[in-house]
Amino acid sequence: xxxxxxxxxxxxxxxxxxxxxxxxxxxxxxxxxxxxxxxxxxxxxxxxxxxxxxxxxxxxxxxxxxxxxxxxxxxxxxxxxxxxxxxxxxxxxxxxxxxxxxxxxxxxxxxxxxxxxxxxxxxxxxxxxxxxxxxxxxxxxxxxxxxxxxxxxxxxxxxxxxxxxxxxxxxxxxxxxxxxxxxxxxxxxxxxxxxxxxxxxxxxxxxxxxxxxxxxxxxxxxxxxxxxxxxxxxxxxxxxxxxxxxxxxxxxxxxxxxxxxxxxxxxxxxxxxxxxxxxxxxxxxxxxxxxxxxxxxxxxxxxxxxxxxxxxxxxxxxxxxxxxxxxxxxxxxxxxxxxxxxxxxxxxxxxxxxxxxxxxxxxxxxxxxxxxxxxxxxxxxxxxxxxxxxxxxxxxxxxxxxxxxxxxxxxxxxxxxxxxxxxxxxxxxxxxxxxxxxxxxxxxxxxxxxxxxxxxxxxxxxxxxxxxxxxxxxxxxxxxxxxxxxxxxxxxxxxxxxxxxxxxxxxxxxxxxxxxxxxxxxxxxxxxxxxxxxxxxxxxxxxxxxxxxxxxxxxxxxxxxxxxxxxxxxxxxxxxxxxxxxxxxxx
Amino acid sequence: xxxxxxxxxxxxxxxxxxxxxxxxxxxxxxxxxxxxxxxxxxxxxxxxxxxxxxxxxxxxxxxxxxxxxxxxxxxxxxxxxxxxxxxxxxxxxxxxxxxxxxxxxxxxxxxxxxxxxxxxxxxxxxxxxxxxxxxxxxxxxxxxxxxxxxxxxxxxxxxxxxxxxxxxxxxxxxxxxxxxxxxxxxxxxxxxxxxxxxxxxxxxxxxxxxxxxxxxxxxxxxxxxxxxxxxxxxxxxxxxxxxxxxxxxxxxxxxxxxxxxxxxxxxxxxxxxxxxxxxxxxxxxxxxxxxxxxxxxxxxxxxxxxxxxxxxxxxxxxxxxxxxxxxxxxxxxxxxxxxxxxxxxxxxxxxxxxxx
Numbered sequence: 001x002x003x004x005x006x007x008x009x010x011x012x013x014x015x016x017x018x019x020x021x022x023x024x025x026x027x028x029x030x031x032x033x034x035x036x037x038x039x040x041x042x043x044x045x046x047x048x049x050x051x052x053x054x055x056x057x058x059x060x061x062x063x064x065x066x067x068x069x070x071x072x073x074x075x076x077x078x079x080x081x082x083x084x085x086x087x088x089x090x091x092x093x094x095x096x097x098x099x100x101x102x103x104x105x106x107x108x109x110x111x112x113x114x115x116x117x118x119x120x121x122x123x124x125x126x127x128x129x130x131x132x133x134x135x136x137x138x139x140x141x142x143x144x145x146x147x148x149x150x151x152x153x154x155x156x157x158x159x160x161x162x163x164x165x166x167x168x169x170x171x172x173x174x175x176x177x178x179x180x181x182x183x184x185x186x187x188x189x190x191x192x193x194x195x196x197x198x199x200x201x202x203x204x205x206x207x208x209x210x211x212x213x214x215x216x217x218x219x220x221x222x223x224x225x226x227x228x229x230x231x232x233x234x235x236x237x238x239x240x241x242x243x244x245x246x247x248x249x250x251x252x253x254x255x256x257x258x259x260x261x262x263x264x265x266x267x268x269x270x271x272x273x274x275x276x277x278x279x280x281x282x283x284x285x286x287x288x289x290x291x292x293x294x295x296x297x298x299x300x301x302x303x304x305x306x307x308x309x310x311x312x313x314x315x316x317x318x319x320x321x322x323x324x325x326x327x328x329x330x331x332x333x334x335x336x337x338x339x340x341x342x343x344x345x346x347x348x349x350x351x352x353x354x355x356x357x358x359x360x361x362x363x364x365x366x367x368x369x370x371x372x373x374x375x376x377x378x379x380x381x382x383x384x385x386x387x388x389x390x391x392x393x394x395x396x397x398x399x400x401x402x403x404x405x406x407x408x409x410x411x412x413x414x415x416x417x418x419x420x421x422x423x424x425x426x427x428x429x430x431x432x433x434x435x436x437x438x439x440x441x442x443x444x445x446x447x448x449x450x451x452x453x454x455x456x457x458x459x460x461x462x463x464x465x466x467x468x469x470x471x472x473x474x475x476x477x478x479x480x481x482x483x484x485x486x487x488x489x490x491x492x493x494x495x496x497x498x499x500x501x502x503x504x505x506x507x508x509x510x511x512x513x514x515x516x517x518x519x520x521x522x523x524x525x526x527x528x529x530x531x532x533x534x535x536x537x538x539x540x541x542x543x544x545x546x547x548x549x550x551x552x553x554x555x556x557x558x559x560x561x562x563x564x565x566x567x568x569x570x571x572x573x574x575x576x577x578x579x580x581x582x583x584x585x586x587x
Numbered sequence: 588x589x590x591x592x593x594x595x596x597x598x599x600x601x602x603x604x605x606x607x608x609x610x611x612x613x614x615x616x617x618x619x620x621x622x623x624x625x626x627x628x629x630x631x632x633x634x635x636x637x638x639x640x641x642x643x644x645x646x647x648x649x650x651x652x653x654x655x656x657x658x659x660x661x662x663x664x665x666x667x668x669x670x671x672x673x674x675x676x677x678x679x680x681x682x683x684x685x686x687x688x689x690x691x692x693x694x695x696x697x698x699x700x701x702x703x704x705x706x707x708x709x710x711x712x713x714x715x716x717x718x719x720x721x722x723x724x725x726x727x728x729x730x731x732x733x734x735x736x737x738x739x740x741x742x743x744x745x746x747x748x749x750x751x752x753x754x755x756x757x758x759x760x761x762x763x764x765x766x767x768x769x770x771x772x773x774x775x776x777x778x779x780x781x782x783x784x785x786x787x788x789x790x791x792x793x794x795x796x797x798x799x800x801x802x803x804x805x806x807x808x809x810x811x812x813x814x815x816x817x818x819x820x821x822x823x824x825x826x827x828x829x830x831x832x833x834x835x836x837x838x839x840x841x842x843x844x845x846x847x848x849x850x851x852x853x854x855x856x857x858x859x860x861x862x863x864x865x866x867x868x869x870x871x872x873x874x875x876x877x878x879x880x881x882x883x884x885x886x887x888x889x890x891x892x893x894x895x896x897x898x899x900x901x902x903x904x905x906x907x908x909x910x911x912x913x914x915x916x917x918x919x920x921x922x923x924x925x926x927x928x929x930x931x932x933x934x935x936x937x938x939x940x941x942x943x
Binding site for chain 2: 020043047049050051060102144148185249250320345346349351357360362363364368416
């Protein structure tokens with residue numbers, strides 16, 4: 001392991017995120033005693049065939065930064081210059097994150113369906129695992145049938161949970177017997193790794209049971225008691241195992257690990273760390289939501305007062321897994337978001353072509369709209385699957401998102417939107433926030449970098465987040481309440497320094513954008529009608545608050561929650577078109 | 588290689604050295620010898636399909652206490668047995684025994700239980716193309732090499748075969764229809780344009796075709812294509828997309844020759860080998876291994892991966908530093924590509940692959 005640099009002296013930070021399609025490098029430096037983003041570079045990832053070596057893509061992304069800034073990062077042997085020199089070459093700190101790697105097949109083994117298996121499932125879905133088989137005490141299949149199922153599943157990893165600390169042991173060991181037998185029957189060199197996160201007292205027995213067959217990693221119990229679930233510690237151990245498995249299939253991790261002092265963090269974990277940090281920093285009454293729509297997975301991170309709920313859906317992404325969306329969502333649920341008439345068979349062909357060529361980008365308007373329609377449905381589906389165990393929405397309605405501030409969004413399709421309104425409307429349609437929130441876009445994919453950097457330089461995340469490297473799309477007010485379209489919702493008054501106040505009435509069904517550019521601050525007064533809650537804690541309650549501007553402006557989304565689209569396809573398309581115009585995506 | 592843009596590479600080449608691994612789904616025995624010349628139909632490795640396991644309870648079968656049961660075992664872990672062979676016993680006056688329920692193997696002995704592996708069906712791995720055996724791991728994988736023309740595609744239905752190449756319809760965009768299929772095409776590998784209905788694909792089954800290569804099929808035909816008993820490969824994607832001119836030209840110039848079609852499906856980008864047609868050629872000193880990494884530069888021959896020129900082939904004329912904007916509103920680094928029959932067009936780099 002390399003020594004970490006002296007934090008007091010650390011100034012220049014280089015962060016690299018290796019994705020399945022792109023590799024990004026971001027250079028940060030101290031300007032006026034604050035960390036600031038200096039430059040970013042992006043290359044196609046070389047984690048995939050034919051190279052199967054991440055280091056080439058990393059060097060190409062770094063080379064772009066060298067070209068932009070003139071700062072030498074690599075020496076003659078293509079090694080990282082670290083620490084930085086007095087001549088301004090190199091960096092002081094290097095951190096790396098990665099989401100690249102083949103899908104890892106996992107078999108989940110646990111005791112009780114609603115308890116340890118549920119916790120195990122949550123643990124598995126918080127990272128890049130594809131649970132292909134589950135085995136539990138309530139399983140009615142014969143033991144030899146379960147052995148055949150494990151063999152057919154060809155797992156890379158067997159995740160074993162079950163038993164509270166000091167609790168059940170016999171039943172856990174009995175279940176493990178058959179699993180160990182199956183693991184031992186895999187061909188030489190193909191034995192699965194084992195991660196045990198159950199009753200702590202059984203760790204040694206589990207290691208002994210798999211002794212000559214599989215490498216066993218022990219993690220803290222995900223269910224130390226019936227009442228308590230603790231995924232955080234187990235998730236860290238699981239991340240190490242996943243990183244190990246991936247680096248056994250793709251080259252270049254060793255070099256990047258060497259540069260980063262021995263550790264390459266999983267992108268989703270780093271993303272989640274930032275969201276958790278924000279939830280500890282911002283007001284604790286509300287949660288913080290982060291969504292990252294990638295080519296190979298969708299990550300949903302929500303944190304409530306420091307309690308992180310992280311979900312990684314490897315079956316939902318705008319690349320290779322895209323056809324899986326058709327298994328969880330109907331064709332109509334995708335086409336309902338389109339502003340123009342595109343035939344179902346064209347949409348289906350598009351989905352399969354995009355899965356073959358995930359790196360491609362739309363050249364034509366219809367294809368862009370289709371890509372954003374898919375993005376909406378992927379986010380909505382992922383959010384629905386992630387929300388188990390979250391606090392309920394307003395008035396206990398499970399279908400509504402609980403109050404979140406801010407909502408941070410990343411991912412290729414959102415960050416390269418031709419106008420900020422595209423990203424904003426996609427987030428409003430898919431996530432349907434309630435009350436008052438801020439939509440923040442991460443156009444350079446910095447969030448994983450900041451999550452990884454926070455472990456080394458804690459202040460970097462906060463300082464960069466508050467700099468201009470993130471794009472605030474705007475403050476959003478999403479009133480709750482029902483009634484006929486056109487019914488008055490609230491009187492709105494926006495006061496801006498040096499400008500005339502804007503005042504008017506918002507009606508149900510409207511999407512209103514008031515001009516308040518990024519960097520400007522205004523005073524917003526909302527006087528809701530009876531039966532509407534604008535986010536001040538009660539129906540009909542009025543209030544005034546300071547609002548910050550954004551690339552779109554101040555958005556009042558009075559289209560209703562949950563958002564109900566017209567059944568008539570023509571009318572629906574007209575509305576989608578109108579909303580795109582209202583929010584400034586189309587002119 | 589730094590600063591270069593490395594696009595995906597598609598091989599459409601009249602002469603190259605093709606080296607391919609053929610791998611059994613489970614470990615078995617490699618039967619081909621190093622430096623042996625094999626034919627497409629030759630079996631080069633054998634194994635058994637995924638076996639089934641059953642627990643045999645010795646205590647219950649022998650009618651003895653669990654602790655005593657292991658002492659009556661007459662087989663050891665790893666022993667192969669035939670159906671009816673004794674595994675434990677005989678015990679007592681009734682001479683009770685536990686016998687093998689089928690041909691198989693004792694794979695584990697756990698106290699009074701024996702885990703028995705029921706032998707699976709034998710499977711043979713065929714070479715799939717006439718080639719030279721240049722490597723093997725002895726149990727699962729054989730490496731073959733042949734000098735050949737190579738045409739790669741984007742999707743396949745997972746089947747492989749070998750046959751004589753014939754054209755179907757007239758031109759790379761010809762829509763496949765049932766009336767195109769006649770007895771003269773029996774047993775051939777057919778080269779066509781597009782297909783948007785299942786009927787001709789099914790009718791080809793009756794003609795016992797050895798394979799079909801098309802520019803595209805509509806995506807609703809994927810389930811039907813996966814059920815076909817012959818290989819189906821597409822070169823462009825899903826929808827109604829003519830076969831690219833480079834692939835069509837090379838394939839049709841080889842009509843009457845034997846070809847191997849490996850319509851492997853796209854797995855993931857980490858183990859992805861494209862579906863492909865291999866047309867064996869006489870060995871040549873000019874042949875070399877195809878390049879897998881080709882930086883994009885002026886003069887490169889490229890294929891366009893997305894509408895509105897999906898499948899078109901062209902040559903890169905310029906690589907401007909400045910990003911270009913597109914009707915979608917997106918700004919992207921792009922190449923000025925001279926497209927056959929269409930003139931020069933700006934195409935995002937992300938939408939290009941190099942043809943070699």
